[in-house]
């Protein structure tokens with residue numbers, strides 16, 4: 001039996017990772033907790049590849065071959081022959097640690113266990129296993145098929161040989177690796193999240209409206225998306241979790257989520273995934289939320 005590339009979690013990031021890995025020629029097994037999440041993930045992969053077929057960037061035969069290399073499973077046992085597993089489950093330490101403990105028992109001792117976490121300590125995840133030297137961060141960006149960067153995070157115990165293997169593997173996936181050390185938020189979110197939080201503070205303090213804040217950053221700083229729209233896209237719940245990881249990890253209240261972000265998340269408004277955040281997405285298009293909460 002050939003070795004497989006395992007992915008745990010078939011959500012936004014997991015299905016994107018599986019697609020990119022299968023497109024690079026690997027046999028993939030995606031594991032999620034229920035069939036409904038797996039079929040939703042496979043539908044997203046199909047839709048994304050079909051867009052490439054429609055734009056003549058991929059043939060219909062190539063698309064079928066890519067989809068054919070992806071298997072799904074609800075049992076972790078299906079990952080026992082994997083040479084690497086990338087975990088992309090919910091951003092929660094306890095949930096991830098449980099997955100790492102189980103993978104440590106099931107996979108071959110030499111298999112590399114990687115996490116796509118946005119901010120959780122790789123060292124702590126490594127400590128949940130008996131192979132911390134083979135635990136590493138492989139932080140893909142959203143949307144995975146489009147974004148070139150993979151932030152590679154060395155935990156305290158990660159072996160150099162493992163980092164080198166992951167750098168080479170990332171290049172094989174046609175992505176650009178960038179190796180960083182394991183401190184809260186790594187580089188990407190340590191810099192991005194305070195900017196997003198500051199944009200939310202500017203709104204909260206009435207300095208400007210949603211549209212104005214995003215326009216200044218788009219046109220003034222040449223950002224493709226304003227920080228409030230980007231926060232909606234990442235998920236306001238995810239932004240909130242990452243800011244708390246930064247705040248706790250550095251013991252510095254400057255990273256504490258803005259009270260307006262806390263309120264928005266508490267009200268169940270997570271951005272694109274729930275249909276409303278700083279903008280509304282119900283119609284399929286982005287519309288400004290016109291409410292007394294957000295002056296515009």
Ligand SMILES: NC(=O)c1ccc[n+]([C@@H]2O[C@H](COP(=O)([O-])OP(=O)(O)OC[C@H]3O[C@@H](n4cnc5c(N)ncnc54)[C@H](O)[C@@H]3O)[C@@H](O)[C@H]2O)c1
Pocket residue numbers: 008009010011012013014031032033034037088089090091092095099116117118119139140141142233234235238
């Ligand atoms: N969304 C982003 O923009 C983004 C970008 C980079 C990294 N990340 C990180 O990627 C990870 C996944 O984020 P997402 O946006 O794909 O989340 P998501 O909510 O879209 O998907 C998470 C998936 O994990 C599954 N899951 C939960 N527990 C599981 C378990 N024990 N075993 C198997 N599957 C399980 C869920 O059923 C769900 O399908 C998080 O760590 C997040 O911080 C997200």
